[in-house]
Amino acid sequence: MLKERWNDAAGGFHPASAPDFLPLERLREVQLRRLRAVVQRAYDHVDLVRQRMQEKDITPQDIRDLSDIAHLPFTTKADLRDTYPFGLFASPMGEIVRLHASSGTTGKPIVVAYTREDLEVWAEVMTRTFASCGLHRGDIVQNAFGYGLFTGGLGAHYGAEALGATVIPVSGGNTERQLMVMQDFNVTAMCATPSYFLHILDRAADMGIDLRDLPLHTGVFGAEPWSDAMRRRIEMEAGIRAYDIYGLSEIIGPGVASECSEQHGLHIFEDHFYPEVIDPDTGEPLPDGVEGELVLTTLSKQAMPILRYRTRDITRIIPETCACGRTTRRFQRVGRRSDDMFIIRGVNVFPSQVEAALLQVEGTLPHYQIILTRDNGLDQMTVEVEVTPEVFSDQVRALEDVRAALAKAIEHILGIRVGLRLVEPRSLARSEGKARRVIDRRDI
Amino acid sequence: MKLQQISVFLENRSGHLAEPLDLLAREGINILGLSLADTAEFGILRLIVRDWGRAESLLREAGWVVKLTEVVPVDVEDHPGGLAAVLRSAGEADLKIEYMYAFSLRHPGRAALIFRFAEPDRAVAHLTRAGFRVLEAEPLLAAVE
The missing domain is CATH 3.40.50.12780 (ANL, N-terminal domain)
Known part of the structure; x- marks a missing residue:
């Protein structure tokens, strides 16, 4: 060939x-x-x-x-x-x-x-x-x-x-x-x-x-x-x-x-x-x-x-x-x-960087998980963040603002685009002691 | 004059809405009013129940993120233009409506609407002055049971 x-x-x-x-x-x-x-x-x-x-x-x-x-x-x-x-x-x-x-x-x-x-x-x-x-x-x-x-x-x-x-x-x-x-x-x-x-x-x-x-x-x-x-x-x-x-x-x-x-x-x-x-x-x-x-x-x-x-x-x-x-x-x-560092689109990423961004927006660190996927050959990073009572609102717009602020803070620190999804509390797996922060589904 | 509404955060997944509602049903809590706001990824379930304090702690203990918000129930005439009159009056007073939905009140010729105003106290004062009937929470909740 x-x-x-x-x-x-x-x-x-x-x-x-x-x-x-x-x-x-x-x-x-x-x-x-x-x-x-x-x-x-x-x-x-x-x-x-x-x-x-x-x-x-x-x-x-x-x-x-x-x-x-x-x-x-x-x-x-x-x-x-x-x-x-x-x-x-x-x-x-x-x-x-x-x-x-x-x-x-x-x-x-x-x-x-x-x-x-x-x-x-x-x-x-x-x-x-x-x-x-x-x-x-x-x-x-x-x-x-x-x-x-x-x-x-x-x-x-x-x-x-x-x-x-x-x-x-x-x-x-x-x-x-x-x-x-x-x-x-x-x-x-x-x-x-x-x-x-x-x-x-x-x-x-x-x-x-x-x-x-x-x-x-x-x-x-x-x-x-x-x-x-x-x-x-x-x-x-x-x-x-x-x-x-x-x-x-x-x-x-x-x-x-x-x-x-x-x-x-x-x-x-x-x-x-x-x-x-x-x-x-x-x-x-x-x-x-x-x-x-x-x-x-x-x-x-x-x-x-x-x-x-x-x-x-x-x-x-x-x-x-x-x-x-x-x-x-x-x-x-x-x-x-x-x-726990991973590389996405040539950029080195440490979960601690994501934590710093979440902390900056929310004041306290929410539970989160980083999901890496490969869509159409391009690596994608999505951060799932559990909604806390502190940031929850009865208004869609307020939650969208929280979502956007979190994504922006992470993008600002990492310099790459990330997806951000708000998820229900306790929906992210907790293992004993150390939570599994990065799920790599890129199949490499 | 004001009502406590319970909001619950939900991920937008099929079958997911049933879970908090099942929980309340098992505890014998009847849903008197409900609205669901949703985006592609998440939804906010808003509920009016009689025993909101108990419903809130049940949901919270079951792990849901819950928030209480003051909403304003307004009595309107159940005919064309009934709601429009309220909206016009609120607009004239520059009252910002975040969202609204209907309440299942069964009085012939009357309807109750739930308003989430940015400033509930000012809204109650204005609507009352303008001649609208802002409903009392207790008789309203009693009326639907």
């Missing part, structure tokens, strides 16, 4: 991809050198890191081996929130050329910074991402990741340009225009969240457009978890190869890891991002092959070096070597997380 595709003499290899194929001893040398430098940099310029290392009675000189990384303190999302906005920066503003932000837990976003050198690394790892997905010069890339504070749009943009591909910065939304561009500009590759691409597929079907008739041959999908079943559907209905890519703003944005032609696990660009898998409860490192929480250390970041970031993503390192020839380690596609 997959389309025949044009290949140039390089056979999908791009010079930027060379580090993916380093002999392991060489790769470990590079990693150790960079690790020592980044620890020194963070120790010298970031108060929080120096404080924590002093508490553990360690200095940058104690990092003699890669395994010594386990002595370093973790960094969590809360640390980024607590030091909002610039507290973890290691460069003066004069050297910082870009800021991005992503959603945080309290309504305040998390701010991340890049020096010019950081942007070059970012473009490099995204170039390696696209090369790993089989793209090269001559490809026409429609980038439907959102441009703006979100790292997806610009991250993919500069990577595709550095690859030598032709980039169409269409950004997210306006599905009919996406389809017009795809058809008229002979687009060969598409970057999007997988749920948005499914939405495009459904819209195309409504409009009588069969993506299999178009030159489109590759999809580069990320920013949210998606299943193998969803991949099969996309590949069948669009007649493309669909690749999973991985990244997070705290580390760099997209470009932390990417699938290769084997589509079996994501290779980590580990000369820039050092991976560990730990037991999420004890924090102890786990051997390769054992499932746990992915922890990442930026090895070359200047503006915002991050040591041992707790991603909350549950995965395992795949110990076997990959048939594609890359020597970099792979991890299994991420399907779940160790906290």
